[in-house]
Amino acid sequence: MRRLGRLLGASKDSSFRLIVLVVDITLLFWLISSSPGHADAFRFVSPSIWETLRLTLSSFPLALILGLLTAIGVMSNSYILNSVANFYVRVVRGIPTLVILLYVGVVAVPMLSSLLGITSLGGFNRAVIALALASGPYHAEIIRGGFRAVDKGQFEAARSIGMRYVQAMRFVILPQVFRITLPSIANEFIIMLKDTALASALGIVELTRSGQLNVSRTRDTFSTWNVVTLLYLLLTVSMSFGTEVMRKRIGD
Amino acid sequence: MRGLSRRVPGWLILLAIVSLLVLYSLLSSPQRYEETLRLIASGVLVTLRISLTALPISLIIGFVAGLAQTLKGSILPFFSRFYIEVIRGTPLFVTVLYVAFVLTPMISRLLGIENISEVARAIIALGLAEGAFMAEDIRAGIESIGRGQMEAAKSIGMTTAQAMRFVILPQALRNIMPALGNDFIGLLKDSSLASLIAVRELTHLGRISVGLTFDTFTTWNSVTVLYLMMTLSLTAGLASLERKMRRTAIA
Secondary structure (H helix, E strand, O other): OHHHHHHHOOOOHHHHHHHHHHHHHHHHHHHHHHOHHHHHHHHHHHHHHHHHHHHHHHHHHHHHHHHHHHHHHHHOOOHHHHHHHHHHHHHHHOOOHHHHHHHHHHHHHHHHHHHHOOOOOOHHHHHHHHHHHHHHHHHHHHHHHHHHHOOHHHHHHHHHOOOOHHHHHHHHHHHHHHHHHHHHHHHHHHHHHHHHHHHHHHOOOOHHHHHHHHHHHHOOHHHHHHHHHHHHHHHHHHHHHHHHHHHHHOOO | OHHHHHHOOHHHHHHHHHHHHHHHHHHHOHHHHHHHHHHHHHHHHHHHHHHHHHHHHHHHHHHHHHHHHHOOOOOHHHHHHHHHHHHHHOOHHHHHHHHHHHHHHHHHHHHOOOOOOHHHHHHHHHHHHHHHHHHHHHHHHHHHOOHHHHHHHHHOOOOHHHHHHHHHHHHHHHHHHHHHHHHHHHHHHHHHHHHHHOOOOHHHHHHHHHHHHOOHHHHHHHHHHHHHHHHHHHHHHHHHHHHHHHHHHHO
């Protein structure tokens, strides 16, 4: 028993995630093959995995760019840039993501489009903007931490051997920042994937919304939410397993 | 400008400007805001009640799961890790739906309890979900205390439980406090998800208000400002508490 405990509990993160993944896939297969309710729910909800992934992949780069700009603002010496970046971080971190989605989706985007006189964006694009806005401050925090973790001497040394500012950034500082922040950024990607569940509030049919639709179609809450939960776990745990493997590859 | 920037952070000035704009919009159309606020004001109390009730639940779960992880060499860390991994791998929204429509009906059927109210379901879901995040913070706090502390406590004849109670936890708690404070603010924000199972908290009342008045601008401005008032004052309160604790720790 003691050895089993050590093998399972105290093992490295990656092998533990592999166990969770195996349990998840086994459970999913067993439920689908043994109960018609689960099989039906799986057939109905699984295509909307693509919508969830599309939402995540569209909003993630936007959030990353927003985070980088915010980090530059927070670190800059300019009073105005600094204030704007900090204001954005404080306000967005103080509001629930669901409220941000609703605010952007039904207040900000319609108002801006009527002000600028352009045709309004569709629900998908509104959700992408809102999700990126909501996770920008967290990316900014990670990137700022990454810059702070690189020793100042690195930059000075690069300059002293004759590199220009851009060269020092490109060849010395940024590669190190990238390596330091990669695990946290990958973690933000997983958080982003989970937050897309909230886009259902704007009427986008992603995994969670199609689960709700399946419940109103079949009244079978048990099978539906089992399948939806196991599918989300499949996505997130395989991603965090991938992150762990990647982290080992880059030698951290 | 220079002197001012040293005394007052710029984001606070921006916040004051935005607050003045909101105040102006409130004063220029008071009846619209009065109607909206009458509809949503009670939601603030429900939001606070849900968060404050879920807090002790998530603290207990967090402590049990966090302590279990430090008991290396037994099977307990495995179960604790499994719980944390599953909760952290599922969107909070799905957790809320799962608890509300699968878990609690099952519990009430098993124990023969009459219908569990929506508020109670939301509290259970939030407690379970936030417990996983607190467990990670509590584990990190306990592991931040040097191993020598435990060995020293044992060498003067304390049992493991005594060493935990009198030596490790008092020190760990001081390190964990800021993280737990952030978790509580996260919990308050996450309570907005209870709106999706029809608990009449702030976000839900906002959606009802939009349905009644069709005034999205006024409603979501009010909801956002109310959330900001709660979270920013909590942040400030926790920061001053932390400063006070650090001062007593040094003294």
